[in-house]
Amino acid sequence: MNMRKLFFIAAVAMACVACGKKAESKNETAAPVVEAVAEKPVVYMTTDISPEGLVRVYDALGVVPTGKIAVKISTGEPGGKNFLQPSLIKDLVTKVNGTIVECNTAYKGPRFETESHLKVFEDHGFTAIAPIDLLDGEAEVKIPVQDTTHIKYNIVGANMLNYDWIVNLAHFKGHAMGGFGGVLKNQSIGIASSNGKAYIHSAGAIEDKELIWKHTAEQDKFIEAMAAAAQSVHEYFDGRIIYINVMNNLSVDCDCNGHPADPEMKDVGILASLDPVALDQACVDLVFNYPSSEGDDAAALIERINSRHGIHILEHSAAIGLGSREYELRSIDK
Numbered sequence: 657m658n659m660r661k662l663f664f665i666a667a668v669a670m671a672c673v674a675c676g677k678k679a680e681s682k683n684e685t686a687a688p689v690v691e692a693v694a695e696k697p698v699v700y701m702t703t704d705i706s707p708e709g710l711v712r713v714y715d716a717l718g719v720v721p722t723g724k725i726a727v728k729i730s731t732g733e734p735g736g737k738n739f740l741q742p743s744l745i746k747d748l749v750t751k752v753n754g755t756i757v758e759c760n761t762a763y764k765g766p767r768f769e770t771e772s773h774l775k776v777f778e779d780h781g782f783t784a785i786a787p788i789d790l791l792d793g794e795a796e797v798k799i800p801v802q803d804t805t806h807i808k809y810n811i812v813g814a815n816m817l818n819y820d821w822i823v824n825l826a827h828f829k830g831h832a833m834g835g836f837g838g839v840l841k842n843q844s845i846g847i848a849s850s851n852g853k854a855y856i857h858s859a860g861a862i863e864d865k866e867l868i869w870k871h872t873a874e875q876d877k878f879i880e881a882m883a884a885a886a887q888s889v890h891e892y893f894d895g896r897i898i899y900i901n902v903m904n905n906l907s908v909d910c911d912c913n914g915h916p917a918d919p920e921m922k923d924v925g926i927l928a929s930l931d932p933v934a935l936d937q938a939c940v941d942l943v944f945n946y947p948s949s950e951g952d953d954a955a956a957l958i959e960r961i962n963s964r965h966g967i968h969i970l971e972h973s974a975a976i977g978l979g980s981r982e983y984e985l986r987s988i989d990k
Contacts, residue, residue: 696984697931699938703989705904705923707747713928714748714823716988719898723820726789727754728842730827731776734766735914738905740827742781752823755787759813759846761912762853762865770794791815792849799892803884803976806859806877810888811852821896822889824932828901828939830908830957833857834879835966836943837910838936839899840973844885856881875965883973886932890978899935900928903942908960921946921954933979937970 700716702709727749732739749756760773767773770793777788791813798809826842834841845853850865859873859881872878890897903924909916924942929935940961946954961967974981 696982697929697934697980699927699929699931699934699983699985701925701927701938701985701987701989703925703987705744705902705926707744709926710744710748710900710902711751712988713926714751714898714900716986717898717928717930719930721752721821721823721896721898724818725752725754725821725823726757726816726819727752727786727823727825728757728846729782729825730842730846730911731758731767731773731780731782732911733914734776734779736911736916738827738829738907738909738916738919739780739911740825740902742785744902745825746785748823748825749786752821754823755789755819756782756785757789757791757813757815757819759792759848759853760790760850762850762857762868763912765914768850768865789815789818791847792852796849796851799888801884801888802891803880803887805884806873806881807855807884808860810885811849811855811863812847812889813849816847816889816892821898822893823898823900825900826902827905827911828903828927828936829906829910830960831910831964831966832913832960833964834882834910834969835961835964836936836940836957838901838939839932840886840936840969841882843889843897843932844882847889848885852885856885876968879965879968880972883969883976883978886973887976887978890932895930897930897932898928899930899932900926901935901939902926903939906943906954906957908956917956920952920956921948922952929983931979931983933970933973933981934983937981938983938985940967940970 761767795814826839828838831837854865854868858871859877862871907916
C-alpha cells in the first residue's frame with residue numbers, strides 16, 4: 657500500500673471519525689444516536705487482505721469461540737466475481753472449526769431454491785474447504801425482536817439454532833437496496849430465511865417470498881427493519897458473535913448481483929470488532945474519507961450509500977442499542 661493510503665488510514669484512526677461526519681444522514685426525523693457511556697468499542701484493522709491477514713485480525717479480538725461455530729458468508733450469485741473467495745477464508749474457517757452457512761434468497765435465481773443453492777456452494781468452491789449448511793434449507797423459525805416498530809419477530813433459518821457461536825464474515829461493498837452491505841446486513845437479511853427476507857423488505861407487511869416485490873416498504877422502514885432483525889440475532893447469541901468486514905472488490909453492487917459493476921476504488925483492508933455498529937461505521941468512514949485520485953475514486957460508492965440512505969442503518973442500530981457509532985480504530989500492521 658502506498659504512503660498516501662497509509663497516511664489516510666492513520667488520520668482516520670487518530671480522529672476515530674466518531675460519528676462519521678461526512679457520512680451523516682440529513683434526515684431530521686431520524687432517531688437520535690444513543691451516547692456511549694462506556695469505553696469506545698475497538699475496531700481492529702489490517703491492510704493485508706490475505707488468509708494470514710484475516711486470521712491475524714480475528715486473533716486481535718482475543719476471543720476464542722467454543723462449541724459449534726457457524727461462519728456466515730454470502731455464497732455469491734453465479735456470474736459474479738466479487739464474493740469472498742474460498743482461498744481467502746479457508747484458514748480462518750479451519751482455525752475455528754467452522755461450518756459455512758447461508759440462507760436462500762427471496763428473489764428468483766440459482767440461490768432461490770435449496771437444491772440449486774447447494775449447487776452454488778459447490779460451484780463456488782465452498783464445499784471443498786469446510787462443511788456447509790443452508791440454514792433454511794428445511795425449515796424456518798421465529799425469534800424475538802426488541803424493536804417492534806416494524807417487525808414483530810424475525811424469521812430465520814431453523815438450523816441457526818444448532819450453533820453456539822457465529823463468525824459474521826461479510827464482504828463490505830455497495831448495495832442496490834441498502835446502500836451498502838456489511839455485517840449488519842449479513843446478519844439481518846443474510847440470516848433471515850427467504851420468507852424472512854420478504855418480511856424485512858416489506859417492514860412486516862408480508863411473510864411470503866413470492867410476494868416480496870409487490871410489498872416493498874418505504875426505504876427508511878426497510879432499513880429500520882434490517883436493524884431490528886440484526887439486533888434479534890445479536891441478542892439471541894448473547895455476545896457470542898465475532899464481526900469481520902473484508903473491504904475488497906468495492907463495487908457499488910452487492911454479491912447478489914451476477915453482473916456487478918467493476919470497483920472504482922482500490923481495496924482497503926480487513927476490519928474486525930465485537931460491535932457490529934462500530935465495525936460498519938468504521939468501514940463507512942474509511943469510504944467517505946478515502947483519498948480519491950484518478951482511477952481510484954470512492955465517489956461512486958459514496959453516491960450509492962447516500963442515494964439509498966444507507967447511513968440510516970447505523971443511526972437506527974445505535975438508537976435501539978445494538979452498538980455504538982463511536983469507536984477506536986487500531987491498526988495491527990507493523
